[in-house]
Amino acid sequence: MTYYSGEHLSDRETSTQEFVRSLAKAELHIHLEGSVQPETLREIHPSLTLDEIRANFHYNGFAGFLKTYVWVTKQLHSPEAYALATRRLLESFERQNVSYAEVTLSAGVILWKQEKLEPVIEAIASEARNFPHIRVGWILDAIRQFGAEQAARVFAVARECRMLGVVAIGIGGDEERGPASWFELLYEQARAAGLGLTCHAGEVAGPASVWDALRIGAQRIGHGIRSLEDPNLLSFLRDRDIPLEVCPSSNVCTGAVPSLREHPIRKLWDAGVPVVLGTDDPALFHTDLLHEYTLAADIFGFSREELKQLAANSLLYRFPQRQ
Numbered sequence: 001m002t003y004y005s006g007e008h009l010s011d012r013e014t015s016t017q018e019f020v021r022s023l024a025k026a027e028l029h030i031h032l033e034g035s036v037q038p039e040t041l042r043e044i045h046p047s048l049t050l051d052e053i054r055a056n057f058h059y060n061g062f063a064g065f066l067k068t069y070v071w072v073t074k075q076l077h078s079p080e081a082y083a084l085a086t087r088r089l090l091e092s093f094e095r096q097n098v099s100y101a102e103v104t105l106s107a108g109v110i111l112w113k114q115e116k117l118e119p120v121i122e123a124i125a126s127e128a129r130n131f132p133h134i135r136v137g138w139i140l141d142a143i144r145q146f147g148a149e150q151a152a153r154v155f156a157v158a159r160e161c162r163m164l165g166v167v168a169i170g171i172g173g174d175e176e177r178g179p180a181s182w183f184e185l186l187y188e189q190a191r192a193a194g195l196g197l198t199c200h201a202g203e204v205a206g207p208a209s210v211w212d213a214l215r216i217g218a219q220r221i222g223h224g225i226r227s228l229e230d231p232n233l234l235s236f237l238r239d240r241d242i243p244l245e246v247c248p249s250s251n252v253c254t255g256a257v258p259s260l261r262e263h264p265i266r267k268l269w270d271a272g273v274p275v276v277l278g279t280d281d282p283a284l285f286h287t288d289l290l291h292e293y294t295l296a297a298d299i300f301g302f303s304r305e306e307l308k309q310l311a312a313n314s315l316l317y318r319f320p321q322r323q
C-alpha cells in the first residue's frame with residue numbers, strides 16, 4: 001500500500017494529508033536505499049518480476065529487515081542505479097511538497113560491496129540538480145559494527161565531497177556490536193571539517209547508547225526513542241536543544257516498538273524534547289512523510305498547531321549547507 005495518491009483514505013485523513021502537504025517542511029531522516037520502491041527496482045532490473053521483488057521485501061523483525069535492506073542495496077549495482085533511485089525519491093518529495101531533504105547514503109555498505117563511493121555520490125548529486133526547487137543535502141553513513149577503520153574511509157570521502165552537497169556524517173547498524181566510543185576521534189575530525197554529526201542511537205539499545213552518541217558530539221540523534229527511559233537524558237536533550245529524528249512506522253515495522261499506540265513520540269514531545277518526523281525507509285515501511293504526519297495527528301493527537309511546529313522543526317534542525 002502507498003499513500004501518495006490519497007486512495008483508500010477517509011475524508012478526515014485526506015484533509016489532514018492536504019493540510020500537511022501545504023506545510024513547508026523537510027525530510028531529515030531517510031535512507032536512499034530504503035526509499036527504493038519495487039517498481040523502481042524493476043526499472044533497474046527488468047529481468048526481475050514485481051512478485052519476486054515484493055517477496056524479497058517481506059521480513060520479520062529487525063534482523064529480517066536488515067537482510068531485506070542489504071538485498072535492496074545489492075540490487076543497486078551502479079552509479080546509474082543510485083541516480084535512478086534519487087530521481088524517483090525526489091519525484092515523491094515533489095508530490096509531498098517537501099522542499100528540503102537530507103538523504104542518508106549507506107556509504108559503508110557501498111564500500112562493503114567493494115564498489116567505489118565517489119562515482120555514486122557524483123551520480124546522485126548530479127541527478128538532484130535536475131530538481132532545482134528541492135534542496136538536497138547528503139549524509140554519509142558508516143556501519144558501526146564494521147569498525148572505525150572503514151568509517152574513517154567513509155568520512156574522508158564525506159570531507160572531499162562537501163562541494164557535491166554532503167552536509168553530515170553518521171553511524172548506523174548494530175548499537176551493541178559497534179559502540180559510539182570507537183568513532184570519537186573521527187567525529188571530532190568531521191566536526192572540525194565543518195560536517196554535521198548525526199548518529200543512530202537509542203533505537204534498539206537503551207539510553208546509555210544515546211549518552212554515548214552525545215559524548216562523541218552527535219548534534220542530532222537518529223531515533224533515540226529509548227531516551228524516554230532516562231529523565232536526565234530527556235532534560236539534557238531539551239536543554240541542549242538536540243533533536244530526535246523520530247520515525248514511528250519504522251519503529252513498529254522493525255519491532256523496536258510493539259505497536260503504534262505504544263510508540264513514545266507523544267511522551268517525548270510532551271517532555272519538551274525537540275522532535276523531527278522522518279520516514280527512515282519508506283519503501284520498506286509502506287509509508288511516506290505525509291503519512292507519518294497523519295499518524296501524528298490521528299494516533300498521537302497532534303493538533304494542527306503541533307503539526308505546524310513539527311514541520312517548522314524539520315526546517316530548523318537542518319545541517320548547514322556549504323553553498
Ligand SMILES: [Zn+2]
Pocket residue numbers: 029031172200222280
Ligand atoms: Zn535510519
